[in-house]
Amino acid sequence: MNFGVYIHIPFCRGKCDYCSFYSIPCPRDQGETRILLDGYLQALIKDIASNIPFHGAVVDSIYFGGGTPSLFGQNRISAVLRTLKEFFQVIPHAEMSIECNPSDIRVDALLPLIDVGINRVTVGIQSFHERLRKLIGRFPEPVKPDVLEQFFTIPGIVHGLDLMVGILGASDEELYGDLSSAIMLKPEHISVYLLTLEKGTSLADRMANDEEFQNLQRQQLACAIDYLADAGYHQYEISNYCISGFESKHNLKYWTFQPYLGFGAGAHGFTGENRYYNNQSVEEYIKSPCYVQDVRSVDAAMAEYLMTALRLIDGFSETSFWEIFQTDIPYHVKQALQALQHEKLLKCMQDGNSLRYALTKEGLFISDYVIYRCVESLL
Ligand code: SF4
Structure with missing residues (x-):
C-alpha cells in the first residue's frame, strides 16, 4: 500500500x-x-522522525x-524532503507538489526546489483582474505577465493554476478574460473554485449569499466548464480540470479513500484504517506535536466516502464501495440514489459487473444538495 504525505504550512x-x-x-x-x-x-522534522509506526512506508506523493x-x-x-526520504521509502519520480503565490514563482526561487524533487507547482492566481482580487480581498499580489510566462515555460514540472469564479460583481468579460488568460499560459492543470462566503470572514459580512449570488455562481461555473472543455481540459473532479494524464495523484487519494500521512499544525491524516488530525496552534505544535484520533462510526465513514467520491466526475462504483466497506451500499442510500436518478441529478451506468453512480451536469451545479441527499440517512 502506497502512502501520500501532506505537509501543512x-x-x-x-x-x-x-x-x-x-x-x-x-x-x-x-x-x-x-x-x-x-x-x-x-x-x-521532530514530528516526522517520531512517526515510528509508519517509518519505512512506501510514499508515492508528497504535497x-x-x-x-x-x-x-x-x-x-x-x-x-530530506527528512521524509530518511524515514520513508519515497519512490523515484514520486509526485511532489507545492502551492505558490504569484509573487513566489520566480524561476531562481523555484529551480532549487525542482532540484530536490518538486515536480508539480500550482499558482494561486484566482483572477488576473486586480479589480476582482480587490473585490474579494485577495491579499494583493501583482500578477506580472512576464514572470508568469517564464514560470509556465519552466521545463520538467507540471504547472497548475487556480482560478476563482462566481464573484458577485464580475462581468462576463472579466470571467472570459480570466479563462482565456489561463489557457494562453498552457498550464497542464487548472483548478476552478467557486467563491464561498464562509461564516466569520470579512467577505461574508459584505457580500450576501442570496439568489443573485447563487445564480451568478451557477452561470459562471457552467461557462468555465464549457470553456475549458473546448480548450481540451477534461474535468475530473468538481473543481479540477487537466490535460489528460496530468490529474493530481495526491488529491485523488483523498477522493478515493487511499491513505496519506499528514504532518503540521492543522494537518489531517488517514492511515487506511484510522483518521487523525492536529488542531494545535503553531505555537503549541512547535512545543510538541500532538495528534487526536478521529474515531468515526461505519455510517460516518460511508458518508464521508460518498461525499468525496461523488466529487469525482466518474463518481464511484458499487464494487469500489464494497472493496472499502466489505458490504453493499445501505438500503436508504440506494433509495436516495434512485430518487436522484429520477430527478436527473445523478446518473447510473453499467461498469463491468457493477453499477457506477456519478453526478449529472445538472447535479454538478447543485452538488452540495445532491451529495447531502445521498448521505443524509447516514448522518
Ligand atoms: S486564501 Fe489567502 S489567507 Fe487563505 S490560505 Fe490562501 S493565501 Fe492564505
Whole structure:
C-alpha cells in the first residue's frame, strides 16, 4: 500500500477576506518571523522522525499545502524532503507538489526546489483582474505577465493554476478574460473554485449569499466548464480540470479513500484504517506535536466516502464501495440514489459487473444538495 504525505504550512503573506483557514500572516522571512518559521521546521522534522509506526512506508506523493507553502522557503522545504526520504521509502519520480503565490514563482526561487524533487507547482492566481482580487480581498499580489510566462515555460514540472469564479460583481468579460488568460499560459492543470462566503470572514459580512449570488455562481461555473472543455481540459473532479494524464495523484487519494500521512499544525491524516488530525496552534505544535484520533462510526465513514467520491466526475462504483466497506451500499442510500436518478441529478451506468453512480451536469451545479441527499440517512 502506497502512502501520500501532506505537509501543512499555515503561513501566509496576509489574510484574504474570504478565507476561513487557520493561518498566520508572515509578511517577510526575517526577524521574529524567521525564528517562527525555523521553529516550525524543527517541529516538522521532530514530528516526522517520531512517526515510528509508519517509518519505512512506501510514499508515492508528497504535497506541501497551506497557507502559502512557497513562503516557507527553499531551504526549509528541502530539509523537510530530506527528512521524509530518511524515514520513508519515497519512490523515484514520486509526485511532489507545492502551492505558490504569484509573487513566489520566480524561476531562481523555484529551480532549487525542482532540484530536490518538486515536480508539480500550482499558482494561486484566482483572477488576473486586480479589480476582482480587490473585490474579494485577495491579499494583493501583482500578477506580472512576464514572470508568469517564464514560470509556465519552466521545463520538467507540471504547472497548475487556480482560478476563482462566481464573484458577485464580475462581468462576463472579466470571467472570459480570466479563462482565456489561463489557457494562453498552457498550464497542464487548472483548478476552478467557486467563491464561498464562509461564516466569520470579512467577505461574508459584505457580500450576501442570496439568489443573485447563487445564480451568478451557477452561470459562471457552467461557462468555465464549457470553456475549458473546448480548450481540451477534461474535468475530473468538481473543481479540477487537466490535460489528460496530468490529474493530481495526491488529491485523488483523498477522493478515493487511499491513505496519506499528514504532518503540521492543522494537518489531517488517514492511515487506511484510522483518521487523525492536529488542531494545535503553531505555537503549541512547535512545543510538541500532538495528534487526536478521529474515531468515526461505519455510517460516518460511508458518508464521508460518498461525499468525496461523488466529487469525482466518474463518481464511484458499487464494487469500489464494497472493496472499502466489505458490504453493499445501505438500503436508504440506494433509495436516495434512485430518487436522484429520477430527478436527473445523478446518473447510473453499467461498469463491468457493477453499477457506477456519478453526478449529472445538472447535479454538478447543485452538488452540495445532491451529495447531502445521498448521505443524509447516514448522518
Ligand atoms: S493565501 Fe490562501 S490560505 Fe492564505 S489567507 Fe489567502 S486564501 Fe487563505
